[in-house]
Amino acid sequence: MDIVLEAADAYLFDYVYAKLFPVPQAVAALIQTAGPSTDLVTSLAKNLSLSYIPTQPYKTTIFTAPPTAYLSTVPRDNIIRESISLFLLVWIFGIVLYFLFASLSYAFIFDKRTMNHPKYLKNQMRMEITQAMSSMPWMSLYTVPWFVFEVKGYSMLYWDPNEYPKSYLFWQFPLFIAFTDFGVYLIHRGLHHPFIYKHLHKPHHKWIVPTPYASHAFHPVDGYLQSLPYHIFPFVFPLHKFSYLLLFTFINIWTILIHDGEYMTNNPAINGAACHTIHHLYFNYNYGQFTTLWDRIGGSYRLPEASLFDHSAKMSKSTWDSQSKEMEKIVKTVEDTDDRTYASPASAAPVSAAPVETKKQK
Structure with missing residues (x-):
């Protein structure tokens, strides 16, 4: 079911969770500017002393995680x-x-x-x-x-x-x-x-x-x-x-x-x-x-x-x-x-x- 869940996240749930549980606007702006590279965004967030740092993993099998996948405080692997x-x-x-x-x-x-x-x-x-x-x-x-x-x-x-x-x-x-x-x-x-x-x-x-x-x-x-x-x-x-x-x-x-x-x-x-x-x-x-x-x-x-x-x-x-x-x-x-x-x-x-x-x- 991980493939089905991965597809559903990429095309639906990432958007829903980002809407319901959004990251701080400053982090969202960094992600949208720098792209969904966790290492880069984390480094920028630390340099700017932001209280929220997106460190969640997004392992995929088929579908590449879109930038939206990083825009929720509830990561994909949250049980x-x-x-x-x-x-x-x-x-x-x-x-x-x-x-x-x-x-x-x-x-x-x-x-x-x-x-x-x-x-x-x-x-x-x-x-x-x-x-x-x-x-x-x-x-x-x-x-x-x-x-x-x-x-x-x-x-x-x-x-x-x-x-x-x-x-x-x-x-x-x-x-x-x-x-x-x-x-x-x-x-x-x-x-x-x-x-x-x-x-x-x-x-x-x-x-x-x-x-x-x-x-x-x-x-x-x-x-x-x-x-x-x-x-x-x-x-x-x-x-x-x-x-x-x-x-x-x-x-x-x-x-x-x-x-x-x-x-x-x-x-x-x-x-x-x-x-x-x-x-x-x-x-x-x-x-x-x-x-x-x-x-x-x-x-x-x-x-x-x-x-x-x-x-x-x-x-x-x-x-x-x-x-x-x-x-x-x-x-x-x-x-x-x-x-x-x-x-x-x-x-x-x-x-x-x-x-x-x-x-x-x-």
Whole structure:
């Protein structure tokens, strides 16, 4: 994230901080006259006996620090400034990615007939967006320490492609997928423990038949916990900085794609939208993020029904009725009562107090 922060400083934050926390006018005049050479300005400032001497460093990777970078009393490497700037960047970047790709998915991929499903909620899409918008600032805040440690140089992120074998520029991608897929599986399955589920993960399972806007509609702690493997990876394995930005973007897009309801692949190795639809419908299956490997090993894999890949059959009343009946049985075990308000009142099945025999919570 240091490259992103550096660009944001050069083109935005340097100007903002210079405006909010300006250096004395005499120092600003020296900088604008002599140029942003810290040594020269420091020497001139000492000779003029100025009370403020700009000694802050401005190490850069790509972007040359403009003169404005020296015009604030809060230097770029101030940890509070870095934290605030990173928080704003992650929050804004997350919102832009969410609305851009969720909207593209909704417009061009998502089958609008899904909203006629008996388990589609009243005002669901608006509630999904509201949940996502209320959680994103908190998820961004929880993530900031990881990015600060990266910017301070404590991670294994690197810029010089010659620092590691050239072949690693390729192998870092499958290694990242393998590591994070295992981590997300463990965390996601743990979030389905009955005690944890009702406090953290239940808000995301409000959406039985999600739209692309459900992709980021989490409880903020839930969303943060499931993101931990992505942040841990560059502290354990080397990762090129540009590759990290690509993967960060890919993760957000993938999260949207597995909620779009368009089952483009039935590959037994890929945990795509079909597998994740099964997870939302039946709760206790397909916890993986990218592959079905760990679900198969952990005994939680469920093969998506063939009807999901038939555009007519997957929208038929018989398919929806079958899905609804099974979901109603499972939700009694997982949540005791179904407190959702469905768009179709008839779809809200009564819940009895008697236990129902079904697959136990994983």
